Amino acid sequence: MSSVAMPTSWRSVLPHLDEPLPPDRSPEATAASSDAGVSVNLPFALVRQSAPGREFWDIPAEVLDAYRTFRPTQLWRARRFEEAVGARVPIYVKYEGGNISGSHKLNTALAQAYYYAKAGVKELVTGTGAGQWGTALAAACSIFGLRCRVFMVGTSLQKKPYRGTLMRTLGATVHASPSDLTEVAARAGGGFNSLALAIGEAVEYAGRTEGAAFCIGSGETYSILHQSVIGLEAIEQLAELEAEVDSVVGCVGAGSNFGGLALPFFAEAAATGAECPRLVAAESSTTPKLTRGVYAYDKTDATGVSPMEAMYTIGSSYPIPDSHSAGLRFHGAAKVLSAMRHQNQITARAVGQVEALEAGQVFTRTEMVLPAPESGHALAVAARLASGRDDEDRPTRGVVACVSGHGYLDLSAYQQLMDGELSNEPPVEQSLLAAMDQLQPVQGLAIAGSGHAV
Incomplete structure (x- = not known):
């Protein structure tokens, strides 16, 4: 049983970024406004938590009381999963499914x-x-x-x-x-x-x-801050196990799960001068914003009146193919993650629904935990990395991945997998390019499909 205590503060990554986040823009404006997008209904505390400068934020006592019903969450070495996927290095998992919502949310x-x-x-x-x-x-x-x-x-x-x-x-x-x-x-x-x-x-x-x-x-900076409890606990739990990892993996819809696990590792490395593990975002191949999108200003919702945010996006008008990627089916990534992707501080991998659910099925059979389809994407990437099947990155010390939620209400997806009814649905290339064509690049010319802007 771990002796690691639940954090009493959230930790912001913003003080450790090389550049400030690009400001939001109003849909009509051509120039950015420093306070664009701050809703009159948004509590000032959340506005402050989205601003740079302060690293640690005390968690209110009432929130701590609620957290204590399910935090700290478990972290363990998934030895049977390692064996099943042919891992050459340890795989550690941080499980966020043990609460009423069934997820990190x-x-x-x-x-x-x-x-x-x-x-x-x-x-x-x-x-x-x-x-x-x-x-x-x-x-x-x-x-x-x-x-x-x-x-x-x-x-x-x-x-x-x-x-x-x-x-x-x-x-x-x-x-x-x-x-x-x-x-x-x-x-x-x-x-x-x-x-x-x-x-x-x-x-x-x-x-x-x-x-x-x-x-x-999910995508707002303050929501990613609140999720930092995941990574803060994971750092302490790995230290308690005397374990070292050189890859940190989480799935990305807009980014709160991945950001919650990975960004505290980045902040800790920046604060101490240590080497930062490779931060790897696992996304759905049907919604490949970080691997095939552009760094541009785009809408966050379908109203067209909300502020435009700087993000890696495949375009808010793109008709995303139906798939069992569930909460990963969002067209853009959070602005803090997008800025870090632009600076090559995080990297990304795309995973199809079949590979994700197969990884989830293997994890269920070996670790006795049924992961949500979103979490299956992270487990698939962790398996690729730990087994040496990822040509871009081969960890030498270990991998930690977040199992962001349970899959008990997603059993129909696993049934379709076992019935052989699922296939991977890649994006339609022309539709993808058309959706990104009219977007406003953040810096210079955004190159479709490159994952970068120049």
Whole structure:
């Protein structure tokens, strides 16, 4: 049993970046504004947590009390998984699925619900893809006495109806997106399913509802800060085991899970002068923003009125193919991760749904933990690295990967895998290029498919 204590502070990576993050832009403006994108409904505490300068942030006592029900989370060496995948170096896993939401999302949901409640908000409204974030926010709202309304991607809700049941059990109101409640859904048409649209519906609904505020769980800088408890614990737990790793792996939708695990390693290396492990983001091959996207200004949702953020993106208008990549089906990466990718401080690998679910199945059979499909992407990359099958990087000391959530509500995906019904659906090249063609590069000319801008 580990003796590592739960962190009492979050740790920001911003003081250790070489350059400040590019400022947001309003959709109409040609010049950036330093305060663009700060919503009137966003608590000032969260605004401050997104600003550079301060590295450590005390976790409020009420949030710590809630964290103590499930933190610290387990980290262990996955020896049987190592053997099954032919690993040449140790693989350590950090498991975030042991809470009511079944994922890491509860780390920031609790923090955000606390700050919104303190600011006088009565209802939080959000969009969710696979439902983990919606479930986490529903739970956090229940704890801090807020109403909760969730717009969930319709195809995901159809495949995972019990996600909706769990959210409603926690007191939330749940709508399949596209719904009949918003103008943005009416413009998109009934056949368009995406996380960007679900988020857009939540933005619109919150904007016209008194006492309500929109709340997002993954790409914002403050949400990645809240997730730093994952990496802070992992660093201490690896030290307790006298283990060394030279690769850190997490899956990326917008980036809170990967950022939560990896960025504390970066901050610690920068602060101490030590060598930083290779930080490897595992993304879906259907949504390859970090491996095939451009570094450009793009929309974060389908309303077209939210601030444009600097991100690696495949374009918010790109029709993402349906796949069991769940919460990874978001067109862009968080601006802090995108800036670090641009500086070659993180790298990325794309994984198809078959490889991801096969890795998840092997992990289930060897480690007795059923991972979410998103986590399967990270496990697939960890297996590639540890076995020496990755031509770009061959660790010599070890790999640590985050299993960001459990897959008990994703069993239909595993059933389709076992029935031989799944294939990998690569992006349609011409559609991908068309979606990226009109974007505004952050610096110079963004080269499609290169993963970099010049």
